[in-house]
Amino acid sequence: MNSLVLSFQEIKDTQLSLVGGKALNLGALSKIQGIQVPDGFCVTAAGYQKALEHNETFQALLNQLTMLKADDRDQIGEISEKIRQIILEIKIPSDVVKAVIHSLSQFGEEHAYAIRSSATAEDLPHASFAGQHDTYLNIRGKEAILEHISKCWASLFTNRAVTYRIKNGFDHSQVHVSVIVQRMVFPQASGILFTADPITSNRKLLSIDAGFGLGEALVSGLVSADCYKVQEGEIGDKKIAAKKVAIYGLKEGGTETKEVHFDLQKTQALTDFQILQLERVGRQLEAYFDCPQDIEWCLADDTFYIVQSRPITTLYPIPEAHDQENRVYVSVGHQQMMTDAMKPLGLSFFLLTTNAPMRTAGGRLFVDVTPMLASPDSRKMMLGAMAQHDPLMKDALTSIIERGDFIKPLPNDQSSGKSNKSVPPTKPKAQIENDSTIVSDLIKKNQASIEELKQTIQTKSGSELVDFISEDIGTLKKILFDPQSSAVFMAAMDASSWINEKMETWLGEKNAADVLSQSVPHNITSE
DSSP states (O other): OOSSEEEGGGOOTTOHHHHHHHHHHHHHHTTSTTOBOOOEEEEOHHHHHHHHTTOHHHHHHHHHHHTOOTTOHHHHHHHHHHHHHHHHHSOOOHHHHHHHHHHHHHHOTTSOEEEEEEETTOSOSSOOOTTSSOEEEEEOSHHHHHHHHHHHHHGGGOHHHHHHHHHTTOOGGGOOEEEEEEEOOOOSEEEEEESSOTTTOOTTOEEEEEEEBOTHHHHTTSSOOEEEEEETTEEEEEEOOOOOEEEEEOTTSSEEEEEOOGGGTTSOSSOHHHHHHHHHHHHHHHHHHTSOEEEEEEEETTEEEEEEEEEOOSSOOOOOOSSOOOOOEEEHHHHHTOOSOOOHHHHHHHHHTOOSOEEEETTEEEEEOHHHHHSHHHHHHHHHHHHHHOHHHHHHHHHHHHHSSSSOOOOOHHHHTSOOTTSOOOOOOOOOOOOTTHHHHHHHHHHHHHHHHHHHHTTOOHHHHHHHHHHHHHHHHHHHTOHHHHHHHHHHHHHHHHHHHHHHHHHOOSSHHHHHHTTSTTOTTTO
């Protein structure tokens, strides 16, 4: 196996730094049973590095580039142009040329090929680099293919690619590029398939963009695409665009833009049967890669070919549930007025202080309320509590319940004779006396506890400090869940609810307690 050139079948899933994200994905796709991928090979990043490793001018310009910020547009443009020119003028190493020509002889020199860049920091779960590097279609002949390999190397330093790396914290000197040489498919239709709807983030709603001819017309924004929405084998919304032009490949090489016949402009690019066929392909790829996918496809001779599949990086992450059941999560941050992301240490500490079924996603905390909504008894209590402190969230939960098909209902706790173990039991409210000093006494008690902690913690460091904090969590939880303290703030919530209800009934004033609470000192929410 030659490390300079690898066929898709030879690419291993550990070779990201050698072939880049796009080629790595093609290697994986080519091994999936039932998925059709046009044949091809990858000129690895080793060839790119070999061509430039002793070029001192390139290294000097690269060092200058690392000193720039994203706002330094003029300097980025000037230095990037010089680097691109160096790469285009440099001679491709003879062993790279030899390996490319050998692979072309195996796949067929007479065929047309798509030449595509595959950077080693591309198509990653956290950064897609989509559209940052160049692709060339319908390239014929070994000389033209070698020329476009150099052009793909140079596209690593387009202004947009350099700026993207700077904004996302990638080191220019650590990002290399391989080049995909893939047999051209001349499709009747092509487009993009999202296995989760990019507009609503609904992971069960699949979205297909489709147009006639090559997909470049859609990617470049030259034409509007048909858009089909599919969920669990059912086609929902269909928007048929007026597809006035399409891009097609020429026999002699290159592409041309042609006007679509008027009678076909408002015709579906895919039939309903083909839409559902493509949905099944998308779900198969999503299951294989274990995350929602952004898939480039084309249809030729009634066969769907997949030319790329990458993770969708714009979806908000969801907590890991380790099953396929529907779940409902309530944001802790919105309840506590702390919607910014938390750091990992803060998240882990918060999780140690609670008995609630909390989950993390996107640097934030969520409570899994699915079991509570499934049971009639606990559902009623939860909606009642939500109505008091977050009416909008209560409305959202009610909408989910009314759908009827989202949550599997459990029998009523009382009628079944068994308790729902996943729902924490509701404790009776602690009784508090009408004592004006109770709040100040609780504050003094907590402050004394903090002062004692400060004195003790100053003597700890390193692993001893971590062990001390872990042991002290028990004391902290006793303070946080002190029945007397809970009774005080529940009394305040009940009072607010009573005031709102009575003032609206008697005086027509809505949410009077919200106005009153703004006069209370140290109320973070009101302030």
